[in-house]
Amino acid sequence: MSNAELLKVTTMANAIAEGRQPEYLFWVGCAGSFDDRAKKVTKALVKILNFAGIDFAVLGTEESCNGDPAKRAGNEFLFQMMAMQNIGTLNAYGVKKIVTACPHCFNTLKNEYPALGGEYEVIHHTQLLQSLLDTGKITIEGGEFKGKRITYHDPCYLGRGNDIYEAPREVIQKLEVELVEMKRSRAKGFCCGAGGAQMFKEAEPGNREVNVERAEEALGQNPNVIAVGCPFCNTMMTDGVKHFEKEGEVKVLDVAEMIAQANDL
């Protein structure tokens, strides 16, 4: 497939106008849409979806913030306004399945939208990647990560928040890497510092930044790559690695980017 074909995206509006009902809605999220680093992950995932022949569409300009930062900050009004607006859009398009690369979007859409009338089957992109690998829709042979040391940082809203620990790990294992665990991993995973709307405010006074503490722990494993599954963890860990001036040696990559790169997508 050409790069242009791999990057092809349709909006729900267009798909419906063409009389198609895509199987998946890819919920891109604010970071995935606007943040330069996260946009790369978005594109990596789009390439994988097209490569695997998944029938998907995005909401495009009809998508809005899912409301997670508002809810965690305590502004339930704003959260519910955003939620109901999004639910209106999703329901109008008859969306059944949603995939997203952001654990915050994942958590809100999956757990908090049903009470407001939005019931969908929501999966995180690492879960979709796992099933694509398991069903052979994508395969990996060797690839640039083979034999590399990788440590995976659990996003709070995927791990503890929704008990998803294995899907991302199994996807990473498929790259034939050496997966090394930090002391605080899985249910004991240490936050990157961005959740609960912290991403959008200055940290409270303390001795240290949370992301610096976490990056130090990850770097302690001497990894080639710190794998993440959340755009905010990605920013936080990237900044943390820069703090230790290790950005030359250690990369912070989303699991989707690793799969795309291993397949030369």
Add this chain to the structure above:
Amino acid sequence: MQLVSIIAFVLVFSAAVALFVINIRKIIRNINLGKDQTINDNKPARWRQMFLVAMGQSKMVARPIPAFFHLIIYVGFVLINIEVLEILVDGFTGSHRIFMNVLNFDGFPLYNIAIAFFEVLAVLVLIACVVFLYRRYILKVPRLAHKDLDGWPRKDATNILAAEIVLMFALLVMNAADHTMQTAGFTFPISTPLYNAIFHGMTEGAMHTVVLVAWWLHLIGILAYLNYLPFSKHFHIVLAFPNVWYAKLTPKGQFTNMESVTNEVKAMLDPSFTPPPLAEGEIPKFGAKDVNDLSWKNLLDAYSCTECGRCTSECPANQTGKLLSPRRIMMATRDRMEDVGKSLDAKGPGLADGKSLLYDYITPEELWACTSCNACVQACPVNIDPLNIIVELRRSMVMEDSKMPDSLALALTNIENNGAPWQFSPADRLNWAQEN
């Protein structure tokens, strides 16, 4: 003489139980300051959760060393209470070791075997208590040497360990000095050597006095312990069970939905929607400013807290030097409830004392340090949810008092106006698809 002893026992026992009931009722009253919340869904899962987490101590295993010693004290406490049952029956009837003849069968001295087992347990409990004192005061395990516990909470923990040590000693001495028991031809693992070393050769009368003193010491010790519980973090030995039963079953990431807000938002978006009428005199209030705005389950959480600090030791905010400590959130909630309760007991203003949980007991700086990561909830051995209280207090700050950090206020304004926390135009949301 025996009658005097029975009367003394009945008086002491009834007074202790009455006092306990009075204090329990105060706690129930305090917990009922909280808002109603019906929790009775999925009972099988709730029982399972209780058996696993409370009875089975399943969340303790994350830290094997304290889990092991805690298990000894827990099992010791439960089993040795069987001997306490005998003490109570003896006290009421004036009998002496009433189960001894009943349970010592010919060729199978069940009673003696049980007592022998309890003695071993008692020694293990003693060792566990010493280990815990060692961890607190010599090893200074960070979560136990933490400033959250300065003052009364640290004394409380020491009192409990000291009391357990005294009680176990009394139990062993009571057995060792028991002439009938020690001369019946059975070797008890702890008390028989003790008997041989100390009491052998003493007159029967003197030994009888020792037994009597140890018996009363044990009894009074237990009753004092019982009445100490309502004032102590040690009350978790009772509340852990209901607290785990009522704990959240939904995914940890899922926050509660505020129905009062849903009605207002629906009315805003759809003018034809009529929200259900409010009850007479009800002013809609968002989030929690004080303990009566929290649910009774939040308040039960606060009374169930063991002050172990597992939550705080895993809290990313606390571990990087921020003011927030989830344990302190629970302790402050309990302190507030108890202050309100004391004021009510003294016919004072209670909740209307001009103070509130938010601002006077818990500060915005603490609340704004939380990343909502759920590490505290995950770590808690009795399934307490400090995050839920934090969010309720944030809701009050934000929705009632419009107080929040400026940068955050800006992000929320962006969400409201542009549909994203940053200042980008919603029209540009799909631009990434065109970029290369």
